[in-house]
Structures are given as C-alpha cells and as structure tokens.
Amino acid sequence: MDLRWLEDFVCLARTNSFSRAAEQRFVTQSAFSRRIKALESWLGVRLVDRSGYPTRLTEAGVEFLAVAEQVARQVHEVRDHLGQRYGKDVKTLSFAAPHTVSLSYLPGFVKRLETRVGPVNTRVLSDNVHNCVQALIDGSCDFLLGFSRPDLPLWIDPGHFAYQAIGTERLVPVSAPRTGGGPAFALPGRAGAPVDCLSYQADSFLGRAVDGVLSRRTAHLRVRHANSFADALRAMALAGLGLAWLPESLIASHLKAGELVRAGGPEWEPELELRLYKANDNSRHEVMKVWRAVEDDAPASDQGRA
16 A cells, blocks of 8 residues: 555545646656556455546445545644654755755755855755655645746646745756867757767656757757766766756856856757745744745745746
8 A cells, every 4th residue: 555546546536537636646647547556456446437537436436535535634644743743853944856956056045045044954855856746745845946947837736835936047058178179069960960969868857848949949969878867967978978958057167167068059058947835834934934035035026826
C-alpha cells in the first residue's frame, strides 16, 4: 500500500476524470492510471467503472472512498502532530527545489531573505520537479521554489496554493572557447555538419524549455551526452564536449573568466520565471513572516495565483 494511491483515488473521485486528476496530482495520465490499478489490485476489487464518461466509482469504490479519505487525513494529522511535538523545529523553514534551482538560486535567495527577516533555519529537498511539486501538495515542505513558463505551467491547484514571482533566469547556450576566441561549438550548425550538443533528458523541465526554442528555430544538433542535471552538463561543457543550455546564474563566473562563451545570440536564450509557492492554509508564523517579506519586495504585478 502506498499513501499516494489513496490520495490519487480521492482526487479521482472528486474530479471524475483521469486526465484532470492526473494534472492535479502532477503525474502523467498513464502513471496515474497505473497507480489506481495498483490500488485496485491491492484491494482485490474494481473501484472505478471505466466503461463510460465521466468516470464513475463502482459500488465498492463508493464504499471505499470514505475509508480512503479518513485514512489519508489521519495519516497527515498524525505526521503533523508528531513532527510538531518531537521532530519538527517550528522555526525551521522547509524548501523543495529542483536540483538546478537549489544549486544556482536558493543560496542567494536565503541570504537576501535573512537581510529582511533575520537568521533563518532551512531544510531543503533537492529533487526533480515532479517530486518537489508532490512535496508541496503533500504538505512535506513549506515552500516550493521553481521555474515556470507560460508554455510549461506547473499543474498546481490555484485554489489551494499561491505563488509570487521572485525573479527571472535565462537559459544560455554556451560552449568552451576555441583557440583564438569564439565558441568551439556554435549555433545553428549545418545539415552536413551538426553541432555536438549536451542535452537534458527529454522529460526534464529545462529540456522541455530548450525544446520550445528549437521548435521555433532551425538548428542542426547531434546529441553527444544527455543528463538531467545542469551541473553535470556544465562540467561537460567546460571539458569541451559540446554546447549546452545552462542557467546564466550557474555559469556567470565561467563566462566572466572566459572558460565558457555564448554559442548563440539572444534569440536562442529562453527566459524562465522563478516562483515561490506555498499552501494557502500554511499560516505558521515563520512561514508567513517570510511570505510577507517576499511580498513586500515584489511588484504588485508579480504576485498571483498558480
């Protein structure tokens, strides 16, 4: 049994739609469907009538729904109670952030934050985007700090979570320099001579952001290496293995030192928005102190809902 299966089932019962429930649970529809089937297999009964639309629960599903809601609620209540009583420092702020954000942006953000609210204790979950969003939804963290783009929205329920835009980041195509200056690997390449490229995994957020640029412009690339982590691609770019799209804040010192150079013009540099998310019902004193400080620093137009 996986607690997420119960939460998935409750979400499906609320939305009557596999696609909408999958969006709210921030998983693909196929993965969501597999988890519902796993729950049915564990129970040994069919919970969902898939023969029509909208999706309906079977009689067993209706009976089990009340139990699923109660068990999920009680587990979260017990976790919160035990954490507050034994293991959770009420003054510690917990952040979930994708690897790249936790490496390139979070340290500076915490430092600036301390100039406004004083010293803060932090605990960071550094993971992929999916798990970070899931941690926010599950209440396992106070804040989610992550990238967003209009064409790559994070499926976070605006009725339960608020966000503030706190900055921007650019993905810059860079390469080690060739002898005499200029990039050793430069965009756009030619059909007969594609450029060696260091790529993100296809299902990563940064990979999809780069794909958005490439869908609008013609480039001839040959993927030499693929990795989910920007830091790993940075090391490969520094070693002269190809060009890579990297967050500008992550490579600022390398650009200044000439260890990396831009491999294309501004038209190849997608801009990402940095957002800070929190649950609307998380009103803990330390959390609200940080939220108000960030709110005071942000222009009114940069505050909104997910």
